Amino acid sequence: xxxxxxxDPCPWQPRSEDPIISPLWYVSLSLTPxxxxxxxxxxxxxxxxxxTMNHKNLETWQGWLKNDRNFGQTVEGTPAGLRCxxxxxxxxxKAILATQFHDYGKGEPFHEDWNxxxxxxxxxxxNQPWHDSRQLLRPQFIKDRVSDLEVFEEHVQIxxxxxxxxxxxxxxxxxxxxxGRGREVDVSNLFFxxxxxxxxxxxxxxxxxxxxxxxxxxxxxxxxxxxVQNIIARAGYVSFPYVYTxxxxxxx
Amino acid sequence: VNPYxxxxxxxxxxxxxxxxxxxxxxxxxxxxxxxxxxxxVLRDQLVSMLLAGRxxxxxxxxxxxxxxxxxxxxxxKLRAEIIDTVGLNRPPTYNDLKNMKYLQVRSPPNFTDFHxxxxxxxxx
Numbered sequence: 495x496x497x498x499x500x501x502d503p504c505p506w507q508p509r510s511e512d513p514i515i516s517p518l519w520y521v522s523l524s525l526t527p528x529x530x531x532x533x534x535x536x537x538x539x540x541x542x543x544x545x546t547m548n549h550k551n552l553e554t555w556q557g558w559l560k561n562d563r564n565f566g567q568t569v570e571g572t573p574a575g576l577r578c579x580x581x582x583x584x585x586x587x588k589a590i591l592a593t594q595f596h597d598y599g600k601g602e603p604f605h606e607d608w609n610x611x612x613x614x615x616x617x618x619x620x621n622q623p624w625h626d627s628r629q630l631l632r633p634q635f636i637k638d639r640v641s642d643l644e645v646f647e648e649h650v651q652i653x654x655x656x657x658x659x660x661x662x663x664x665x666x667x668x669x670x671x672x673x674g675r676g677r678e679v680d681v682s683n684l685f686f687x688x689x690x691x692x693x694x695x696x697x698x699x700x701x702x703x704x705x706x707x708x709x710x711x712x713x714x715x716x717x718x719x720x721x722v723q724n725i726i727a728r729a730g731y732v733s734f735p736y737v738y739t740x741x742x743x744x745x746x
Numbered sequence: 747v748n749p750y751x752x753x754x755x756x757x758x759x760x761x762x763x764x765x766x767x768x769x770x771x772x773x774x775x776x777x778x779x780x781x782x783x784x785x786x787v788l789r790d791q792l793v794s795m796l797l798a799g800r801x802x803x804x805x806x807x808x809x810x811x812x813x814x815x816x817x818x819x820x821x822x823k824l825r826a827e828i829i830d831t832v833g834l835n836r837p838p839t840y841n842d843l844k845n846m847k848y849l850q851v852r853s854p855p856n857f858t859d860f861h862x863x864x865x866x867x868x869x870x
Contacts, residue, residue, distance in 0.1 A: 585863070612797070612799075613786060615793060615795075616791060616794050617797070618794070630778065631791060631795070634777055643843075679818060682804070685804040685808050685824065686800070687802070688799070689800045689801070689807070690801040693795075693799040694796065696774060697774040697796055698750040700790070705757050
């Protein structure tokens with residue numbers, strides 16, 4: 495499969511080809527609906543952003559993949575004029591991540607989209623910078639590094655207490671003594687808090703403690719960064735109207 | 747993240763080494779600071795690891811418990827294995843985790859339905 499970027503006859507060039515995008519361009523795009531309509535595949539972008547904001551990513555991707563009449567696993571589209579291939583085929587994923595790893599990469603548009611958040615970190619780089627990152631990080635994943643379970647145990651205990659209490663202390667109706675029995679708990683929210691606490695403890699030496707307060711500054715900020723990145727990852731160079739116009743209340 | 751990095755960089759290389767070698771005081775940041783003192787490198791890699799370690803694990807936990815709730819027979823079998831191997835009175839060790847075969851094989855199938863990895867746009 496050739497994943498090279500196609501040169502679409504699209505009036506809007508992607509960011510990599512045209513890194514200087516005037517703010518005026520964005521403004522005119524967001525204020526003039528008919529321009530949006532002329533952008534090929536803008537409906538895909540709108541659909542993707544809308545679904546990620548409504549927690550319906552899986553449904554949207556499954557809907558796209560249904561267009562593959564043969565296997566239902568690989569489709570091609572041009573969201574905002576950029577040729578993209580979406581695949582859930584394990585063989586393709588194996589090729590991209592393992593057997594033909596060196597033929598694929600993140601690409602400069604990805605690096606730019608994620609630059610404010612990930613900088614030149616391992617997940618946003620290719621070639622030599624990627625290799626350097628890997629050299630640096632690899633020793634940290636040897637067995638005796640990942641076998642330190644105490645850190646995780648400590649936070650699992652806090653997690654269990656939150657589940658027993660029926661949520662985070664301070665939330666309306668949450669018990670403080672493990673008597674939240676029978677109460678419905680959004681456990682996925684607690685899981686995100688747990689992994690943030692365990693990860694900051696493991697990585698930085700101290701947990702941010704998001705399982706212990708309703709609103710924890712770092713957790714809220716991290717959630718907001720991810721909300722914005724989520725949109726940028728889907729809308730790329732047409733993100734601007736979305737990022738600044740939507741409600742920023744995140745799960746945390 | 748930056749205050750943590752500044753704190754770690756205030757330590758001398760010797761202090762970092764003893765911190766890294768001690769069993770309980772290990773942190774990723776201190777270990778990395780032993781290799782590089784470049785603040786941007788440390789910040790970028792740590793934020794990347796934080797993102798990678800956080801969402802993937804949280805959503806895997808969610809999907810795992812969702813699936814377990816839908817398959818009580820699997821849940822029972824898993825629980826029995828954990829009680830057999832670890833019991834109810836102590837936390838599991840690394841070897842316990844390695845030895846629980848049912849726990850190990852239960853993990854992968856979920857991933858085909860619910861993978862969370864990022865899209866990789868073309869390199870060339």
